[in-house]
Amino acid sequence: MKLTKINKSYGDKRVLKDVSLDFPAGKITVMVGPSGSGKSTILRSLNLLVTPESGKFDFNNHHIDFSNGVSNKEKLAVRRETGMVFQDYNLFPHKTVLGNVIEGPTQVLKMTSKEAQQRAKELLTKVGMGDYSDAYPNELSGGQAQRVAIARALAMKPQYVLLDEPTSALDPELELSVLKVLLQLAKEKQSMVIVTHNMAFAKQVANKIIFVEDGEIIYDGVPEEFFSSNNPNERIKNFIASMTMENLK
């Protein structure tokens, strides 16, 4: 999965400036950066929830040139091959946990209800929510809701799972339950792109780390170097220090 020189503006504000990145398959790519830096916009370009004005996007047999626009058909095709997890879960409140997970498989992949339910139950067990099939989202804690959202994304058998600050809305103890699930997925070589503020987690799971600021890629490399005290980039050092609260004193 690859982005080449993409640009995006909202009104006069340029939020992405000639961003080129690749997201290796089977690996975990983590994007970090200050709020409003454009990292979520980059993530949303990967399943075309956001369509940049120019640049190219290559993913499997999809080769999109944004300056020519993107057809609806192409958007749907890309989204069928990706899954997304949102910061505030966005579960469907009028559907049960099981109903949330089978919605995509039955409506989009046209699986039979029986097949979809069986798979959904396996996935829910995997994320530790096997006993909650009949519960409604408003009966779940944030951590539980987010794990259901992960199961919902996985139900589409996506090649890439895109996670937009998946634990930012959670209390620390609930955060752990979600991170454990993501660690498990990492072990299974599930391709993921994660936007996060959790530096400890980024350090632990990232195969590749990207630092975004003001719509530009400041750093694109490996976590060992990124987090090392020898990192020559002062901005990155300051950012890490502020995120780990080392500069409180």
Add this chain to the structure above:
Amino acid sequence: MWEIISSSLPQLLAAGFKYTIPLALISFFFGLIIALLTALIRLAHQDGAFMILKWIAQFYVWLFRSTPLLVQLFIVFFGLPYLRIKGILPHGIKLQPFTAGIITFSLNTGAYASETIRAAISSVPNGQWEAGEAIGMTRLQILWRIIIPQALQVALPPLSNSFISLVKDTSLAASITILEMFEVSQQIAAENYQPLLMYTLVAIIYAVFTTVLSTLQHYLEKKLGSRVTIS
């Protein structure tokens, strides 16, 4: 007194079941369809030629909300026969009273309900659209399976209000010669010189009808549950 009541009650109820309730039910059904279409047109992001459709929708809502229902009934029933256009409509548009009633009540209800539905659809958080898009659903699938079920829970109380208003407003159909309940009560009162009794009786029947409807609304609200919280 009881004799008068027992002799006129069957007539009133017959008129209620033959005209009042069908007028209300049929008009509300068409009204809802018109309202949903109007709301969707007004909410659509498209522009270009679509803007004309948006203007029409906006004009329609404005027109029916800013004029009295009784006047609308008069225009459709008494006025349209005089809409004569040479070559196209030489004899104007002559409608049966019941048809004129259905058309007017549907359009009137549609205008009000479209605002309710528009607000209800807008109240569903944008994240719900995104969640549907992220799993590859089409806009229509998302609208039908994700957004409308949630919007319905928000829209149900105000829509029930519209329906209850409509049931009572059908009494205006008396003025365009439809033999609905109120018209029948006027006729009986003219014969037996008991206007107080007759009009009180018909008022009670309207109250019974609308109370049954309110109970149904509460039942539906409970059934739909309140899992949707609008922030």
